[in-house]
Amino acid sequence: MRIQNKTSILALLSLVLLVGLLTACGSSSTAQPKFESKTNETDASQALPANAEQASESKTITLYVGSELADCTGVAPQKCMLVKENPDDEYVMFYDQIAGFEYEEGYEYELLVQVEKVENPPADASNLKYTLVEEVSKTPVDAAEVATGPSLEGVLWVLQSYANANVLPDTKITVEFQDGKLSGNTGCNRYFGAYQQDDEALEIAVGGKTTMACPEPIMAQEQAYLAALGEAATFEIADGQLTIANADGDVILTYAADQPPELVGTDWQLVSYNNDKGGLVSSSATELITAIFGEDGKLAGFSGCNNYHAAYEVDGETISIGPAATTRKMCAEPQNVMEDELGYLLALERVATFEIKDDKLTMYDEEGTRQLVYRVAGAEIAAEAGAEPATGDQPVAAATYRTLLPSDIGDALLVILTLNPDGTVKLITDHLDDPAGEGPVEQGGRWETTEDGRVTITIVADDGEETIYEFELKDGHLRALKYDVTLFGGKGLPLHEYEPTVASTAKRAFVTLDLTAGAPLDPFFVSVNGGGDLDASALGEGCKGFIHEQPVVSIDWEGDADFAEIFFFSDHDPTLVIRTPDGEYLCSDDTNPLLLDPTIEIPNPTKGEYDIWVGSYQPGQLLPGVLVLTTRPDVNIGTFSLDNLITRASVPEVLTTEIGHLEAEQFFQSVQKHQGDIVKVEAGGEPLTVEISSEGTVPAFDFTFENVQCNGFVSDFPDYVFEWTGEAEQLAIYFEGDEDSTLVVVTPGPGIACNDDAVAGDNLNPMLLISEPAEGLYAVFVGRLNQEEPVSGELTITDVASVQPEPLAPADQ
Structure with missing residues (x-):
């Protein structure tokens, strides 16, 4: 489109002078309408169309109006329509208004206009009035034709080349400019930003993008493209192409205007429909549904089971459809086909507006809610994704696939992807043991395979937003070619096949x-089974093997230590994975080339939860063994042995001689049978001490009394009996021996009290504290833990507060 702009300065001055003379002489010559071919004169009274020039009192003329407004200056800067009287003429500016005419950019008009003379008009106004008689035609202008004008907006631009490089095959890079904002697709991610335009000057700032991961060549192309956008300095639009240059004038980006498909005559294939229950849905049946809008105002297609037809009316972007008439078949396949067919036909009747963008047709109801989404039949969804050619070794089969990934929320991220035979898909993501308790998230969509074995998965969110994933089957598992890095991380998304019947969240x-x-439980050890079917390699560097979705052990750690060492003791070849409280994954395979059991050492372990998995090299393999945690430097996987940790004498399974045995009641009776002296101990008196040597053989741990659990080997008669008199807040009974020992005391009532160590882990000497002791007889039994040696020492009885036996440290201290 061109604007006539050839009036010479000399002709302009002559005309101005002529008008001045005529006005001075009081001439009755008709004033000219406000058409103009220049943009810098306030008194624009030139370039009169012939029919308007001949107007006397009233005249009807034909005007052709262009699809764009142009900058012009009348009394002040303004926007002018571009008009002409004949289709072959060049456009000139029109400074006035046409009463009754509503102009909309993007359309060309043919108008019948009545021109009337105005008596005594204001000095800065035309003496002609223009009134719309008839709008003969209103024709939308194609995007390519609009693109020849100066505006960036209103066009979807498709990249042809960047920085002297051609766009990779099967990738589509786009940009749209609108009201100072831009958006588009890099062939892998959607991006957005802002721009400023001043005539042909252009400045672009990319604000951000989504975080899908694609093959490396596409990611490199994306990076180079976005960098080139940031270097934009000028632009030019010509012949349907947009070229952007940098500050040196070098062309760095070349686009072509996209030609969206027409509503009428295009074969549309349904992607999803609104079931009027909360959002867009899709299934294997929806992809069977088609629509063709005929030029005769009739819509026809296939609704999943039946053929249908309906009348429709279009006015600009508004549309009304239906109701539809159908054939009357009943179908059982695909699953839920009749439900989908009815939902689709009802959604057609709710449609009020539509939008076509790229190869997609979206229809909305009166409130702007999406009701139907179509794509051009046969259009490849994968074309925009720009994935690399698949190198898979097998076609993808309908099955359930799973993996376990690192997670900043909970133990790990469990991913379960189910490809159903009917073409539907279910994606479950679950942050295991999420502190917020959010639970698993389930999404649906569809999947399809390509001839080269690649699978394209489209996940449809509740708001209708679609996310596209691409996989190939490689080495027995699904390998992601395109996926969401924000959700799944940047280390890849390998999915392994799993039986659907046991696929569940952990x-x-x-x-x-x-x-x-x-x-005192150091080293701590527990017998567990390792192995599983989830690939641990995605959790972190050096992680190997197959693990269960649940940790075999979770440890809530308290206290300070220089280090903690965890290892798995077995006769197989296991692996080890530990998730620390800060979310880091630590992994080990072999301690050394000769020792195939794994070991992980954690310096200065922090407080919090440690989740531990034991893996196997084959999926589903069961590996029994002993998991050990220690902070002792003398304990390691090379020296670990139960014989070294538990130093009791060996006891045969079948005894050749009988050992003593007493029931609890016999303990009570033994007090009455005591033949020795009974010493009276009074409250407030001096502490009583007595030397005792015990060689007991009766296992005190073999009986319980009111849930009291005793320990050690004691005699069948008390080692000491005393009578307590008086009142005291507390009675202390303790034994200071030369070996690890225990105490069993029969109290009045009767009752039993027991103790092994006064201070767990630090003092092996036993002590009992009896609050508000009752008066009566007390029988004391001193037990030993080593049946090979007697235990000797001093027994003390006192009501003095805050007493403690002399410490007897463990042998390794």
């Missing part, structure tokens, strides 16, 4: 423990 660990540094 629960807590098989064993959960609370451990504190310095506790």
